[in-house]
Amino acid sequence: MKAWAARAALQLALPVVLVIGWWVWSESNDSFFFPPLREIVQAFEDAWIWERVGSDVLPSMTRLLAGFGLAVAAGVAVGLLLGSSRLAYRAALPLIEFLRALPPPAIIPFGVLVFGLGDGMKVVVIAAGSVWPILLNTIQGVRSIDPRFVEVNRAYRVRARDRLCHTTLPAASPHIFAGLRASLSIAVILMVLSEMTASTNGVGFFLVQSQRGFALPEMWAAIVLLGIIGCAVNAVLVMIQHRLLAWHEGARGSALSEVR
Amino acid sequence: MSDGARHHGQRHGGQVAGGLRRGLGAVTPGALSVVCVLGALELAVRSGLFDERWFPPVSRIFAELADQATTSGFREATFETVRSWASGLVAAVAIAVPLGIVIGSSPRLHASVKLVIEFLRPVPSVALIPLAVVMWGTGAETKFFLILFAAVWPVLFQAIYGVQDVDPVALDTARSFGMGRGRQWLHVTLPSTLPFIATGVRIASAIALLLAVGTELIIGAPGLGRAIGIAQSGGAAVRMYAYIVAAGLLGMLLNLALGRVERSVLHWHESHRTVVQ
Numbered sequence: 001m002k003a004w005a006a007r008a009a010l011q012l013a014l015p016v017v018l019v020i021g022w023w024v025w026s027e028s029n030d031s032f033f034f035p036p037l038r039e040i041v042q043a044f045e046d047a048w049i050w051e052r053v054g055s056d057v058l059p060s061m062t063r064l065l066a067g068f069g070l071a072v073a074a075g076v077a078v079g080l081l082l083g084s085s086r087l088a089y090r091a092a093l094p095l096i097e098f099l100r101a102l103p104p105p106a107i108i109p110f111g112v113l114v115f116g117l118g119d120g121m122k123v124v125v126i127a128a129g130s131v132w133p134i135l136l137n138t139i140q141g142v143r144s145i146d147p148r149f150v151e152v153n154r155a156y157r158v159r160a161r162d163r164l165c166h167t168t169l170p171a172a173s174p175h176i177f178a179g180l181r182a183s184l185s186i187a188v189i190l191m192v193l194s195e196m197t198a199s200t201n202g203v204g205f206f207l208v209q210s211q212r213g214f215a216l217p218e219m220w221a222a223i224v225l226l227g228i229i230g231c232a233v234n235a236v237l238v239m240i241q242h243r244l245l246a247w248h249e250g251a252r253g254s255a256l257s258e259v260r
Numbered sequence: 261m262s263d264g265a266r267h268h269g270q271r272h273g274g275q276v277a278g279g280l281r282r283g284l285g286a287v288t289p290g291a292l293s294v295v296c297v298l299g300a301l302e303l304a305v306r307s308g309l310f311d312e313r314w315f316p317p318v319s320r321i322f323a324e325l326a327d328q329a330t331t332s333g334f335r336e337a338t339f340e341t342v343r344s345w346a347s348g349l350v351a352a353v354a355i356a357v358p359l360g361i362v363i364g365s366s367p368r369l370h371a372s373v374k375l376v377i378e379f380l381r382p383v384p385s386v387a388l389i390p391l392a393v394v395m396w397g398t399g400a401e402t403k404f405f406l407i408l409f410a411a412v413w414p415v416l417f418q419a420i421y422g423v424q425d426v427d428p429v430a431l432d433t434a435r436s437f438g439m440g441r442g443r444q445w446l447h448v449t450l451p452s453t454l455p456f457i458a459t460g461v462r463i464a465s466a467i468a469l470l471l472a473v474g475t476e477l478i479i480g481a482p483g484l485g486r487a488i489g490i491a492q493s494g495g496a497a498v499r500m501y502a503y504i505v506a507a508g509l510l511g512m513l514l515n516l517a518l519g520r521v522e523r524s525v526l527h528w529h530e531s532h533r534t535v536v537q
Contacts, residue, residue, distance in 0.1 A: 007371060010368065010371045010372050011371050011372065011374060011375055012375065013372060014372045014373055014375070014376055015375050015376055015379070018376065033391070033394060033395050087289060090289040090290055091289040091290060091292065091293035092290075092293060093290050094290040094291070094293070094294050095293065095294060095297060097512060097515075098508050098509070098512060099508070101508055101509075101510075101511030101512040101514075101515050102504070102507060102508035102511055103466075103469045103470045103472070103473040103474070103485075103507055103511055104470055104474075105470060105473045105474035105477050105478075105485060106473050106477075106484070106485065106488055106503075106504050106507045106508070107504070108477060109477070109488050109489050109491070109492035109493075109500055109504075110492075110500070110501075110504060112492060113314060113492050113497060113500065114314045114315075182463070185382060185384070186470070188382075188384045189384045189385070189386050189470065189474070191384075192384050192386045192387055193386050193474050193477075193478060196386075196389070196478050197477070197478065204387075207387065207390055208390060210390070211390030211391075211393065211394060214394070216394070219390055219391065219394075220391075222387070223383075223387045223388065223390075223391060226383065226384050226387035227379065227380075227382075227383040227384075227387070229384075230382035230383050230384050231378075231379060231382050231383075233382075234382045
């Protein structure tokens with residue numbers, strides 16, 4: 001118990017010191033760029049609890065989840081296909097190499113041109129930009145399945161659907177989750193960027209509006225909110241991973257297996 | 261894979277033909293599918309399946325790319341993007357590697373900074389674009405700091421992870437052979453941490469390019485991102501696609517260059533080679 005308390009104190013000390021330090025320092029200096037933390041907290045309360053949650057946070061999160069969901073569905077499905085056929089993999093490799101090397105923000109103007117300024121554009125941009133880590137990791141996961149499992153499946157003539165649900169997907173899932181984590185952070189970035197380029201609502205839009213109006217406390221409040229959103233969606237994904245991969249001894253996974 | 265086969269063939273003169281054939285075998289399905297996809301796209305536009313205003317024919321996009329490639333505007337934009345990518349990445353590595361090694365070798369220190377890192381890492385770096393614009397304007401400086409902020413985390417994380425992963429038996433062995441701290445570090449810690457750092461650098465490189473193009477697009481700092489945005493808002497669809505293709509090719513080239521550096525630094529690391537391939 002004592003060791004636990006000491007550990008908690010050690011972990012919490014620096015964050016607490018930093019926040020207090022920021023509070024005191026920003027209170028006493030009159031830099032335009034760093035308004036007092038008190039004002040930022042005030043602006044945060046005014047805007048985000050819960051005034052603009054429905055009008056800005058909700059649209060942002062909907063786009064994020066729709067885009068990321070599309071990326072997961074497409075990435076895993078295509079990854080399973082390409083992972084189980086050597087020929088298909090080799091045929092698709094140059095195209096995948098090109099598309100994953102394409103810096104994701106480069107597709108935003110393409111999205112604007114083809115899909116206009118609406119939600120559809122943002123969802124497509126998020127999906128198209130964040131699908132690659134999922135796809136590559138799924139392929140890697142399927143290809144690294146223990147060949148003995150494949151042989152046992154063949155020997156017992158396991159049906160394709162059971163093979164998928166009981167061998168391929170579980171065996172590939174540690175890799176898939178490594179891909180999901182990399183993809184999620186790209187998806188959040190693209191959500192913000194696409195809302196900054198062309199939007200009439202959303203957290204990214206609010207952020208840019210506050211900056212253009214030189215409303216610094218509001219701008220900082222939006223940055224803090226985006227930090228919280230980034231942490232929260234990541235935490236949810238890690239929670240799902242721990243639950244689904246509890247059986248996997250290296251549930252935390254070697255970072256080396258992350259393909260990027 | 262084809263690369264390995266070729267090298268193999270060159271070293272053993274008699275096997276050149278075999279190596280070449282194997283090399284071609286590895287390349288053909290990929291090249292074939294690229295040709296097929298490009299041809300199908302071209303056909304889809306020419307036959308009117310895709311609207312030409314939105315999807316110009318592939319042949320015209322590549323012709324435009326070839327045209328643009330000779331202009332000074334294109335070269336400057338590419339140079340600006342590459343320069344900010346490189347400077348941001350190098351600065352991130354220079355900061356994150358020593359920091360990560362120090363943090364990773366002290367469990368106490370790691371415990372105390374862990375929460376701060378865990379909170380800052382998932383902050384979407386693009387959220388800082390407005391702040392950086394207010395502080396440094398819309399030039400190369402803003403781009404540099406944003407790339408630096410974004411690229412530090414993966415390298416830092418991997419360096420910490422790598423130091424903690426050093427085989428304690430190897431360290432004990434080095435100690436019992438009477439190696440000093442400096443030599444322990446040089447001969448045990450650093451070599452076993454390097455593959456992890458390399459992974460971090462690879463991730464950071466992709467993020468750095470993302471941030472470079474993203475900030476160019478949003479705030480109009482000179483570079484490929486701005487060129488893509490300008491072409492789109494000016495209604496020059498062909499040029500927009502040409503620049504997007506250029507950005508993709510640039511990304512591939514940078515990946516390739518980084519992979520080459522990595523292989524020459526880590527050529528001795530057996531398990532890493534299998535990861536790369």
